[in-house]
Amino acid sequence: MNVPVWLWFATIGGLAAIILADLFLVDRKPHAVTIKEASRWVLFYIALAVLFGLGLWYFAGGTYAGEFFAGYITEYSLSVDNLFVFVLIMSAFAVPAIHQHRVLLVGIVIALVMRGLFIAAGAAAINALSWVFYIFAAFLIYTAVKMVREGVGGDDGEWSEPRIVGLIRRVLPVTDDYHGSKTTVRIDGKRWATPMLIVMIAIGLTDLLFALDSIPAIFGLTQEAYLVFSANAFALMGLRQLYFLLGGLLNRLIYLPYGLAVILGFIGVKLVLHALHENELPFLNGGEPLPVPEIGIGLSLSVIVGVLAVTTIASLVAVKRNPSLAE
Template sequence: MGAPTWVWLVTVAGILALLAFDYVFHVRKAHTPTLKEAAIWSTIYVAVALLFGLGVLVLGGGAMGGEYFAGYITEKALSVDNLFVFLIIMTSFHVPRADQQKVLLFGITFSLVARTGFIFVGAALINTFAWVFYLFGVILLMTAGNMLKPDDDSEKENVVVRLARRLFHVSEHYDGDKLVTVEDGKRILTPMLLVMVAIGGTDILFALDSIPAIFGLTQNVYLVFTATAFSLLGLRQLYFLLDGLLDRLIYLSYGLAAILAFIGVKLILHALHENNVPFVNDGEPVHVVEVSTGLSLGVILGVLLITILASLFSKRGRVKNAIGNARRHAAAYLDSEYTADPAERERIHDALIAERDFIASLGPKYVEIARDETPLMELLERALASHTAAVERGEAAPAGPPKILRDE
């Protein structure tokens, strides 16, 4: 299993303690974390993962250390990509901002349990059937190809959610973070339960490409488990830290597709090297070049660095990010159920104004792109009109002129 039993017990106890800490001290009382809070706790969780990796490096040697870090970085990058889907789900369900932490933590916990199951199943298959490496390699190559396709179905409800809506009576509104509420004397489900079902269902799909990817970097079950677990811990804080920047990473999917394709090829090469499939080379191993852990780590870091830098310096990425954020903030400002906190509404409005002015500063070409976003323009006009009415009632501070709404 890659480590002595007592090491497994200590590690699992530590991970459960971190999860319990999050539940007790961070999400028990609904609130929206500040940027400072999210940054501090994201840093702490990354530091814990890196310190654990240094421990593996010192006690297990360079090979084990390299495998852990390659697995952790890959899983972390895939987790960031998963945040896009979490954002879409919570936006489509209009989850109140203060309750999003609990939804995310549930998703992380469910994902950890589901992926642990997949890890042990995958390890058992690998130990029993060498051809599984071929299967994992093909899965990753197919996943890489799918990542390059435009996704038009991301906002559709999954099958489980649709089934739940048909079988059970679900309220139209949230009741705090409760999963069940009472309407007309009857106990019914709240949308919060459906959100958690949607998050849990997508987590299972994510695991289908995540686990083969890390098994392509190490077959040490302990390293697979710990790299996966530490990549998930702190994901909740990272969501709020990257809030408003996710759309900026426009080339991330291309980078992840390249990484998954690389690992897929690596797995197939390894399968050929260990081959015992009768119809491939008469069941004899094929002498091929195997990719080292060091090269894998270098490729993963290099691709991610290029992808992130290209995204951050892309003007197209900046305007896409601003348009996406403006759309979400305008919808959130108009959704009275999203938050009842005046300070949070003011924060959303200030962010909306900043995005509006930023798009205007990019020049006529990008202003025209924003104007062509009809749903965005309608939302902006309604949100700004709502704020103007609040100013007239003395409930909000005045804002500047709507720059992207006027002709340049």
């Protein structure tokens, strides 16, 4: 896929414009985001992603469009799992409801920038060293097994503050209370950071940790850096509104970790097959590619959507029959 430089700039510029519009329209008057408002924004961002995918279909063909949709759905579903931790962070910092949207917005922008660097590094590694696919595959399968072992509530409702956040606390004095939406304030001639700054950084860095499994996963679906970045961008842009929309529903998705584990394991196997098909390791078949079948994007997309549908329905049915499971 040949992506001209101007298209990269246009895509990044468009995303920046959307962020600014969101910041102006939603945060012009800080308020607690309602379910109705969150629903409109979630539908808006999903519609944008669908239009982007249809544009790819028209200009670049069905294969690239399919890779984008598979990557977007995978990233979005993995991001839903992130929301559990975001809830813990918001609670740990006692973020006022009227400022939670701004916290998520800035935190996710930080995450998007850092993910962009991660994606660039991953794309360069893949282009230079085909055996990187084996590493990605091993990591995804390991993560899948870990998720199955931990199962529901594997984090025990706890969240550990990233070390860099603790370092910032030591470098900058932090006020005990929030000062509106300000990230820093001057008190008695001295500059202080507010909890708002700390929680924004915590959200961004925590999301980056989740990227350690989501980025290799999407590289298992497409090796096009442009599609990897755009799928991540659309998934992250709609994530903060999904946070307000799902609310208490998160606790009802009790089988989601298992569904995500199946998806990660499936993509891990797909990566192994692709790596064998592109094999350059001298101790495997003399460094020649192996005649193994590869999993097409159509099958990948079907598996991802099917697993998510089954785990979501199964979770809601199980909780309806036994409400104590959601606790």
